[in-house]
Amino acid sequence: MQNPIAPLLDSANRIILGKQHQIRLALCCLLARGHLLIEDIPGVGKTTLAHTLAKLLGLNYQRIQFTSDILPSDIIGASIFDPEDRSFKFHPGPIFNQMILADEINRSTPKAQSALLEAMEEQQVTVEGKTYRLPSPFFVIATQNPAHQIGTFPLPESQLDRFLMRIELGYPDRNAERELLSGQSRYHLIENLKTELPPEPLKNIQQQVNTVHVSSALLDYMQNIITFTREFPDYPCGLSPRAGLSLLNAAKAWAFMDSRDAVLPEDVQAVLPAVAGHRLRSASQDSAAVVAPILERVNVL
Amino acid sequence: MPVDIEKNILLFLLISVGLIALPHIYHIPASTFGFFALLLAWRFIGIWKPSCLPGKFLLFLLTVGGLVLLYSQHQGLFGRDAGTRLFMTALALKLLEIKQERDLYLIVFLAFIVAASQFLYEQSIAMAGYILFVCCVLLGTLVAINSRRQNTLNALKTAAVILAQALPLAIVLFVFFPRVEAPRWMLFEDKSRAKTGLSDSMEPGSISDLSFSDELVFRVRFQGQIPPNRLRYWRGPVFSVTDGKRWTAAKHYTYTAAAEPDFSEPAYRYTLLLEPQNNNWVFALEMAGDYPPQLRMNSEYLLTRSGNPDKRAEYPITSYPSYRTGTLEAHKLRTNTQLPGPTSQKITSLVKRLGGFDKRPEQFVDRVLQHFNQENFSYTLTPPLMENNPIETFLFETRSGFCSHYAAAFTYLMRVANIPARVVTGYHGGVLNPVGNFLEIRQADAHAWTEVWLKNRGWVRVDPTAAVAPERIEQNVNIEQQIASRNISFFSADSDLARQLDWLKQARQLWSSVDYNWQRWVINYHSANQTQFLASLGIESLKQMLFWLIGLGALFTAILSWLLLSRKEKTADKVLRCYRRFCARLGKAGLKRKAGEGPIDFAKRSKEAYPDQAAAIDEITGLFIKLRYQKESSQADLNRLSERVDRLKIRRR
Amino acid sequence: MNTLSLKDRFRLSRFFAGEKPSDEAILLNQRRIFILPSKRGLSFVVLILLLLLIAFVYNNNLAYFLTFLLASVFFIGILHSYKALAGLLIRKGQCKPVFAGERAVFQIHIDNPTPVPRPSLEIDLYDKTQTTLEPYEKKTARLYAPTEHRGHQTCGTITLSSGYPLGLFRAWSPLRFNLSVLVYPKPWPQEIPFPETGGGSSDQGKTEKGTDDFYGLQEYQRGDSIKRIHWKAYAKGQGLFSKQYSGEQGDELWLHYEASAGYGNEERLSRLCRWVLDAEKAGLRYGLKLPGQKIGLGIGPAHLTQCLEALALF
Structure with missing residues (x-):
């Protein structure tokens, strides 16, 4: 089977240079029907990544810049009085798109944040008693500035759990930076991208991801990981059952992207930093460092 | 602080206490057992209705009642019966006062003592098995107390496992623990209880097993020659009156002096050292000629002494094995031909067939002995019970028994043929102690034989047992050992008959052999036996004995700890076992899999280290992944994985 | 080992x-x-x-x-x-x-x-x-x-x-x-009034500052100014909300070690502990000043933890 993911990854890698692993994770997150949180300083290509993915997947793309004065209605939409009909009419907000880039989400107040996050969780919004379904697929990429920057409202832990993965992009390496500096404008490149995976095949793939086999041996390993996080004294709290499910879904997607029909421990290990890093409220902010004890101590066999 | 004690633990404990005390229903007075049963039942009710348990005052009254009951039986505090009653009463009273876990322990410990007291009354295999079972239940109670899991069956299982593990060690202790006979002052014997050994009557049919004790009865030191074993008959009470079952002495003339027989040489001079006895019999070698004046000889040639038989005594005696007694008075003739009633047709015809009515008495005696010898009569210490008409049953049905059976039957047959005959009991043989150069006669040497009155010769000793088990009489060998080593067949040469035996008989024979060995090796494993047995293993000194005891004990402990503690975690998963083998191979070569390393990562690392084995590593890893993580895999894959792992050759770097 | x-x-x-x-x-x-x-x-x-x-x-x-x-x-x-x-x-x-x-x-x-x-x-x-x-x-x-x-x-x-x-x-x-x-430290058992903050015209600050940037709505709490009630929402029957402005600092409270003069060291810490807890409960922004140590204004669980830790280890 020719992996339909491969050309997509190739195209993305041509736009965002030197970030193969992060792109892979982002796509994995998407295939696992989860939302993505990118945490990094401004300017490392968060927006570009989101934009590229939207373009390659042929999704409606909307960027919402979160500011300190953004209101929930600015995201969800509001009922506005229509003088002709003499009635209130709902004007959908930017959230009614297939791919949302919620930029600098921690600049906004918790109120606005929770409006977005509730929508993410329930795949629908309720305004004045009426429920509106969000489009499908629905995929949110939120970006967040590092918490120590001034004027930010870091997402509370309970909200972080709603993101399947949190990744860090980091600075490009020297070669990639050189190519970036010498090459074409990224914006133009993105404009010229063609859709590699339209929504319908994407749905198919998401369904196939669900059928990836998980053996009981692997579940043992996963459970050992989860138990470990609950017992390890450096983690103030362990992984929740929802986190466990997220980990499993992400591992399945990862296995699928590797053209495998069964999940291996390596798949779990590959997605673990991104999936578990932000859920284990550890002193260390670096996801890889947070999960290092797990990878080191939980026996695979 | 009172602790809540689980209901099922209590139930468990009470049942086991009931079980442990149950056999004592035969041993202790009904009043004491009733007291125990009442309090046990009370406690049982108390499990469900705690309010009906007695208060402090009532408990005090009960204690007083129990003590009064004990006192009223005038048993004192020591001795078997008194001790048993005391512990039973204490156990019963303690049952009503369970407040803490400690009380449960006390009850269990008391119950163990009561269990041990059962053995003072009965030592059969069945009793041993029963007590073992009840001990298991008692230990189970302890396990249940200490376990917070509410599963009594599990506790019982654990107790059984512990007991089973303790058995080998207990057997080692049993074999090697030095047995020393208790000094006499320590025996708190009850006066009322008859000692084992000779009694003043004989009832062969009612005894189904004869347990020999190793207790010393007397010692004999000879001046000069020691008589051969076939002459060593130590005369005890004589029984000439029978009711068909029971043989007793003829009371009215027991103490009238006898006419002295004519003696002829050789004479044996010896000193008899009598251990404390119940009766005032003095067991002289047949037939005593000269004896000290404080002894008297009755008309049945039995020496008796006056004074307390409880004391050790020493008598110089001269005996003459060849003797001739005089004529038989009329009333003695009557007594010694007395029969309990009309003789049955079967016996009469047997006597007739053997020539009892037409042959001379000597010939008849020989023919009866021949009959015992050639028909399949057998010698056993565990004959079946013969309740009614024991003589006929013995002669025609069971045909197995020990000396008393033969003596009784023989005497009876003689009397049917109108030949005066009587049963003589006493001891036979004795073991020569080479160190002290004296004979030791123990209770196990108790014997019964017969005397027949023949014209011209007077009373003549005939030992019918010798016809069946001549070894016992002629050689100085222990017959029990002979049977144990199967030198003596239970049947005479006629082995066709043995083959015709049906399985039931065989089972019975097997059982009696088992029971015999039980008697021989377990019940009677006393100091003499132990010394003999251990000597046969080459263990002679006490030092060696202790050495073996400690050595074997240590060996068993080591084996057990190895079994118990080194139980390596074995993976049931064959796939994982194969893969672990693979990892172990690489590990030996210096490449250890880290705990958190998945198979693919490990394969990558090992391929870098051993590029020459890359293909094999890939295949093993692939198969392992297929078997462990993928949906479908087959037995063939597992076989291949196992084979590939075995074939893998890694050279140490 | x-x-x-x-x-x-x-x-x-x-x-x-x-x-x-x-x-x-x-x-x-x-x-x-x-x-x-x-x-x-x-x-x-x-x-x-x-x-x-x-x-x-x-x-x-x-x-x-x-x-x-x-x-x-x-x-x-x-x-x-x-x-x-x-x-x-x-x-x-x-x-x-x-x-x-x-x-x-x-x-x-x-x-x-x-x-x-x-x-x-x-x-x-x-x-x-x-x-x-x-x-x-x-x-x-x-x-x-x-x-x-x-x-x-x-x-x-x-x-x-x-x-x-x-x-x-x-x-x-x-x-x-x-x-x-x-x-x-063990919080002071009785409720004690907050210490006077030096030159504390915090009331003025609240009304004058931070009325420019609208920032969000908050459920109405007793004591909120009537001026700030979001009447529109109330008219729609959504309940009472008060408007929040971004420049708003809320109450500021500086808790000084010296504020409990006359008490021993442990008592002072105990009082400070009580104040910190009360301030957090009351939703005030508070800071802590200990000899040789200063924790800036803030609110929220993380801030509270920081202050309490400082008190515990002082």
Whole structure:
């Protein structure tokens, strides 16, 4: 089977240079029907990544810049009085798109944040008693500035759990930076991208991801990981059952992207930093460092 | 602080206490057992209705009642019966006062003592098995107390496992623990209880097993020659009156002096050292000629002494094995031909067939002995019970028994043929102690034989047992050992008959052999036996004995700890076992899999280290992944994985 | 951990106090487990001697055998009590800070990676906790310890013991972990008014500042200015909301160590602790000034923790 993911990854890698692993994770997150949180300083290509993915997947793309004065209605939409009909009419907000880039989400107040996050969780919004379904697929990429920057409202832990993965992009390496500096404008490149995976095949793939086999041996390993996080004294709290499910879904997607029909421990290990890093409220902010004890101590066999 | 004690633990404990005390229903007075049963039942009710348990005052009254009951039986505090009653009463009273876990322990410990007291009354295999079972239940109670899991069956299982593990060690202790006979002052014997050994009557049919004790009865030191074993008959009470079952002495003339027989040489001079006895019999070698004046000889040639038989005594005696007694008075003739009633047709015809009515008495005696010898009569210490008409049953049905059976039957047959005959009991043989150069006669040497009155010769000793088990009489060998080593067949040469035996008989024979060995090796494993047995293993000194005891004990402990503690975690998963083998191979070569390393990562690392084995590593890893993580895999894959792992050759770097 | 000198290994204190505190999981093995007969075990020995006497006096072989059997059971009991603890893996868990006077909770994870059930385990710190473990079961024990003084309080020696199966022996293992709980000062028991903040015209600040940038809505709380009520929403029947402006600082409160002049050091900290808690509850922005230490204005759980930690460790 020719992996339909491969050309997509190739195209993305041509736009965002030197970030193969992060792109892979982002796509994995998407295939696992989860939302993505990118945490990094401004300017490392968060927006570009989101934009590229939207373009390659042929999704409606909307960027919402979160500011300190953004209101929930600015995201969800509001009922506005229509003088002709003499009635209130709902004007959908930017959230009614297939791919949302919620930029600098921690600049906004918790109120606005929770409006977005509730929508993410329930795949629908309720305004004045009426429920509106969000489009499908629905995929949110939120970006967040590092918490120590001034004027930010870091997402509370309970909200972080709603993101399947949190990744860090980091600075490009020297070669990639050189190519970036010498090459074409990224914006133009993105404009010229063609859709590699339209929504319908994407749905198919998401369904196939669900059928990836998980053996009981692997579940043992996963459970050992989860138990470990609950017992390890450096983690103030362990992984929740929802986190466990997220980990499993992400591992399945990862296995699928590797053209495998069964999940291996390596798949779990590959997605673990991104999936578990932000859920284990550890002193260390670096996801890889947070999960290092797990990878080191939980026996695979 | 009172602790809540689980209901099922209590139930468990009470049942086991009931079980442990149950056999004592035969041993202790009904009043004491009733007291125990009442309090046990009370406690049982108390499990469900705690309010009906007695208060402090009532408990005090009960204690007083129990003590009064004990006192009223005038048993004192020591001795078997008194001790048993005391512990039973204490156990019963303690049952009503369970407040803490400690009380449960006390009850269990008391119950163990009561269990041990059962053995003072009965030592059969069945009793041993029963007590073992009840001990298991008692230990189970302890396990249940200490376990917070509410599963009594599990506790019982654990107790059984512990007991089973303790058995080998207990057997080692049993074999090697030095047995020393208790000094006499320590025996708190009850006066009322008859000692084992000779009694003043004989009832062969009612005894189904004869347990020999190793207790010393007397010692004999000879001046000069020691008589051969076939002459060593130590005369005890004589029984000439029978009711068909029971043989007793003829009371009215027991103490009238006898006419002295004519003696002829050789004479044996010896000193008899009598251990404390119940009766005032003095067991002289047949037939005593000269004896000290404080002894008297009755008309049945039995020496008796006056004074307390409880004391050790020493008598110089001269005996003459060849003797001739005089004529038989009329009333003695009557007594010694007395029969309990009309003789049955079967016996009469047997006597007739053997020539009892037409042959001379000597010939008849020989023919009866021949009959015992050639028909399949057998010698056993565990004959079946013969309740009614024991003589006929013995002669025609069971045909197995020990000396008393033969003596009784023989005497009876003689009397049917109108030949005066009587049963003589006493001891036979004795073991020569080479160190002290004296004979030791123990209770196990108790014997019964017969005397027949023949014209011209007077009373003549005939030992019918010798016809069946001549070894016992002629050689100085222990017959029990002979049977144990199967030198003596239970049947005479006629082995066709043995083959015709049906399985039931065989089972019975097997059982009696088992029971015999039980008697021989377990019940009677006393100091003499132990010394003999251990000597046969080459263990002679006490030092060696202790050495073996400690050595074997240590060996068993080591084996057990190895079994118990080194139980390596074995993976049931064959796939994982194969893969672990693979990892172990690489590990030996210096490449250890880290705990958190998945198979693919490990394969990558090992391929870098051993590029020459890359293909094999890939295949093993692939198969392992297929078997462990993928949906479908087959037995063939597992076989291949196992084979590939075995074939893998890694050279140490 | 494995390089104990011979002298160390035979130090008596190891019996009860255990070895050096550990961060790692402790595996109970022959070096960690001690076994001695219990009181009941000693009385069992007396029982055995009594039975031996009975057997001896009556020269009764079956009584002898029963005695030897019980003696063997007693002896084998040593192995079984070792087995009751051997192979357990004990890991330290976490413990959350508490206020002085409250009971600290130390978590200990006990893992039974063997197929042997452990039907009776006793964990002893200050109180005894009893538990059981099935094969391959893991459990978390919560051990309570009283706290008296602020600061770090280390968890003492935890003793894991078992009398299983017969209660004749007690096997125990003293465990020491690098486990400590942070104890905050005991909050002052009575409610006390907030200290005067120097030049504190905080009321003025509230009205004058921060009316420019609208920032969001907050559910109406009593005391909010009527001017700020979002009447539109109220008209729609959505309930009362008050408007929040971004420049708004709320109440500012500086808590000084010097504010409780006349009290001793501990009392001062206790009062400060109370103020910090009250300020957090009241939703005030507060800061803490201790000699040589200053924590800026802030609010929220993280800030509260920071302040309390500073007080605990001062």
